[in-house]
Amino acid sequence: MNPLLSRLQPYPFERLRRLFADVTPSPAHRAISLGIGEPKHATPQMLKDALAASLDTGLTGYPATAGEPGLREACAGWLQRRYGVSVHPGTQVLPVNGSREALFAFAQTVLDPSKPGATLAFPNPFYQIYEGAALLGGAEPYYVPSVPARNFAADWASVPEAVWQRTQMIYVCSPGNPTGAVMPLSEWETLFALSDRYGFVIASDECYSEIYFRDEPPLGGLEAAVRLGRHDFRNLVMFTSLSKRSNVPGLRSGFVAGDAALIKAFLLYRTYHGGAMSPAVQAASVAAWGDEAHVIDNRRQYREKFAAVTPLLAEVLDVALPDAAFYLWAGVPAGFAGRLPGLSADEAFASELLAQYNVTVLPGSYLAREAGGTNPGAGRVRMALVAEPAECLEAAHRIVDFCRAHA
Structure with a gap:
């Protein structure tokens, strides 16, 4: 067996x-889960219609790993409309089976x-x-410290020179999971300068980009590069997905775009890896990338939920409206330290909340690692507001009651 498998840590949900x-969940309450970031809003009908219409012809042949030209053009068209970024559909875009598998496989390429x-x-x-990709790629993960005062933004300035010298690749996530923080242009400028100096590749995970709460949409990596005059996207690839944008996590459809040389190498890897997307999924994806009406409505639903839930929870928890994404990253009351x-x-908070109110949240320490003597997720929980508004609001009221009872 591959000895590197033994280095993998249990997944947060395990x-x-x-x-x-x-733990016996409270039988007096129906179960509500805020633990897993799995979109629950309705899948757009036009997307389901496109998928159904393609089944007769979409399953009869082997698909090309590079995807159909029409899909690559749809992806490039969306990048132009969303970010004002021009990419070549044939050399700078590659369809993938969801951002998760692509993020992992890309590291094995680089x-x-x-x-x-x-x-x-x-x-x-x-x-x-990110961690699993590093370990199975034969690299050492380096956990960049975060700054709670800046919504847990990464403290790139704290990374030692010796670490940068051996860094081959970095992952960034904007909007971030779990904090919802969005990287400003100044942070991108810093990373591009570091990439130029040390030669590492930047893999930008942007799968939450269409769920945001401010007037201005989140800045994307390719958009930042263009603003800074880096039109060749040197050493930069972005990853995005339809899962959150279009409420189709089961479709497994996304794309990567950026540096043509990196896309070429990634295509070679995927040709052997077996990463081709089903033609039926491609047809549905073309329809999804070409429509914004369902995305606007999806964003509206999240905004309404967060507007209702966040002020309630802020009465009892250290929590605020994020910049984007569909998570609340909340600090638990101090009284839970050493409680069990x-x-x-954060583990005690999650356990007692389930036992007394049948609401599931994810301990923040499961989403981080102790580095430099500190686990930046300790004492926090992640709540995914993916369910229907009434269910999320009921969960919020239960959490308020729970915290007040234990004040």
Whole structure:
């Protein structure tokens, strides 16, 4: 067996199942889960119609790994409309089976484990695929400290020179999971300068880009590059997906775009990896990328939920409206520290909330690693407001009652 598999850590939801193994959820309340970031809004009918219409002809042949020209053009067209960015559909865009598998596979394309100390860096807390991609790619993960005072933005300035010298790739996530923070242009400028100096590749995870709460849409990596005169997107690739934007997590459809040389190498890897997208899924994806009406309505639903829920929870938790994404990243009351033997404050909060009010939240420490003596997720919980508004509001009222009872 591949010995690197033994270095993988349990996924957050596996740890959550273990945490709750001996917890009996309150029978007086129906279950409400805010634990998993799985979109629950209705899938657009036009997308389902496009998928159904393609089934007769879309399953009869092997698809090309590069995808159909029509899909690459639809992706490029969306980038132009959304960010004002022009890319070549044939050389700078590649359809993928969701951003998750692409984020993992891209690292296997880029990393060179034969070089001593090969390193892949990413913010802490983080999406665990980043860590797994580093470990199975033969690299060492480096957990970049975050700054709570700046909504847990990554502190890139704290990374030592020796680490940058061996860094081959970094992941960034904007809007961020779990904090919802959006990277400003100044942060992109810093990263581009570091990339130019040390030669590392930037993989920009942007799958939450269409769920935002401010008037101005989140800045994307390619957009930042163009604003800074980097029209060739040197050492930069962005990843996006229809899962959150169009409420189709089961479709497994997204795309990557950016540096043509990196896209070419990634296409070669995926040709052997077997990463081709079904023609039926491609047809549905063309329809989805070409329509914004359902995206606007989807964003409206999230805005209404967050406007109703956030002020309630802010009465009892350290929480505020994020810049974007569909998570609340909340600090738990101090009284939960040391409350249950062997559990951190966020674990105790999640366990007792389930037992007393049948609401599931994810301990923040499961989304981070201890580095430099600190786990930046400790004492916080992530809540995914993906369910219907009434259900999210009911969960919020239960959490308020729970916190007040334990004040």
